[in-house]
Amino acid sequence: MGKETFLARQPIVDAEHRLFAYELLFRQSMAAVSAQITNQLQAGVEVIGNTLCLGPDWLLHGRLAFINLDEATLMSDFVCLLPPRHVVYEILETVPVTPVLIARIQELRQLGYRFALDDFVCLDEYRPLLPMVDFVKLDVLEQPPEKTVEIIAHIQLNFAGQFIAEKVETREMFELCRNSGIQYFQGYYFARPENLANKAIQPGQLAVLELMNKVRVCEDLGEIEEPLRRNAALTLRLLRYANSAATGLQQQVHTVRQALTQVGLQTLYRWLALLLITANPAPTNALTARTAVTRGRLCELLGQSRLDRGAQDELFITGLFSLAEPLLEIPLAHLLEQLSMPAPIVQALVHQTGPYAPFLKLAEASERSDFGQIARYAGAIDCSPEEVNLAQLQSLAWTEEMTGEAGAAAVDPATPKAGRR
Structure with missing residues (x-):
């Protein structure tokens, strides 16, 4: 062995x-x-x-x-x-x-x-x-x-x-x-910064939440394009992201419609989720944001050989949103009321049950170096310790690329440092 x-x-x-x-x-x-x-x-x-x-x-x-x-x-x-x-x-x-x-x-x-x-x-x-x-x-x-x-x-x-x-x-x-x-x-x-449960959802966060909901239920790019065009900050971020090395596009895009067509709705949803979770610039939140991104990526990687592409994306969202409450400083239940999330994500985040819960618990145990829990939840998803370790290394590397200068600022998914080593 x-x-x-x-x-x-x-x-x-x-x-x-x-x-x-x-x-x-x-x-x-x-x-x-x-x-x-x-x-x-x-x-x-x-x-x-x-x-x-x-x-x-x-x-x-x-x-x-x-x-x-x-x-x-x-x-x-x-x-x-x-x-x-x-x-x-x-x-x-x-x-x-x-x-x-x-x-x-x-x-x-x-x-x-x-x-x-x-x-x-x-x-x-x-x-x-x-x-x-x-x-x-x-x-x-x-x-x-x-x-x-x-x-x-x-x-x-x-x-x-x-x-x-x-x-x-x-x-x-x-x-x-x-x-x-x-x-x-x-x-x-x-x-895990203290939770200020009385904080309200800020206007910028609300705009992202509304777009996330539109992307989930709508396939008409026109209905997504219009609210994006009305939000200059989101439009600029989207164009920067679409033209970055992270998307792997071969040609530059200059309009919202081009960006949406090239990036695709699935990637757009992931990008909006990253933007929502990592936009708070507070120094402590910058560290938590890195943990959230790493956790989401680790959950996704652990699901690659076990679940389909859609479920892998949902695992990423599960890990990412597991730290949404301290990052956004609003109750998780309040946030989930604003989002139309699939049942397995809600089950894992709220009740610690369902098919995604073992992946999330394994990621959390890896952060704590809780070897007993690592062995327990690795066994639950039929995962070897070597695979856990490799996925952890890969998720850290991916987060470094996405966050740029370590710890210097909150994550901006629109400006990843592709290929950084």
Whole structure:
């Protein structure tokens, strides 16, 4: 049997929600629960190997990669395969602090590598490492807030680097950490912004919703062309999209009718869905929008060998709209009232049932590196771990092409960066 390999990439942001770095999490499901040194080394090599395979420049776009290292990988030559400018190696809390470890960190620092202490706790054995690391990561979910504040105050006496709060899941915890002097943040709060359920659908969003409904029920291009022509912003975006490399068209189009004819109604519907979900420019939403696009593409790819083309498109919409509520800041039920969506999409989004639900749950589990759930839902759709991993890599690459500069702005499906690596 092949290796069971999974991928995750979680943003690390600054106090203004701007993307600072990624933590790269490539895992083998068995190694994740094993303490054997051989498996630990294999897991560490998997991280580095997959990063090299993807290409650090393409994968990170100038941001840093935080990568967990166990003792075996840290002592190996594999750590020197990645250029120092790209990475910060996280020393896991399970790595014993020994003279050999200290000497190894000093050696790698001379080569330009930077380090972070992962899940830091105030134990005397870690004190010799504080002057040697650039970052200290604190798990703020596993301890009371006052304990986090106490740790920061305690180690600031010996530490001149920067703090990263992990597992930040609420605005209150984010603000407490920020006010305590923490510079960077990581957690579901940034991937799943708070839901402001009282927000109304904005006029621009309503125009897109109306067009989506027309495209679903109408085959007369004239009925779709007229509302598009009345909306200058949508017309401009559509023409830019139709003439971009993403559509694969061989000739330039100059009118709405030409664009509709060349692109087709099915692609137009997907483009409108992307536009609706990714148009909010807020910094936190930009990260969530990338997750939504990746999730939609992953669901679609997983359905390619199992469902027909129409169902694959619906899987894409299912994954994309699974984060519509925090992105649009309106209740999902309210949004679905405005859209005439097929029953399987509604079942998956609202009730977590129906034929598309396992695909969506598998995509969500892949983002969390929840190996038990990955195995469960991969089995439900008769999918191998290798196929999940390949689809995840492909969906990340596709999202990079569609979103342009990583994390710099919200997705604009009208300006994809085709072929970017």
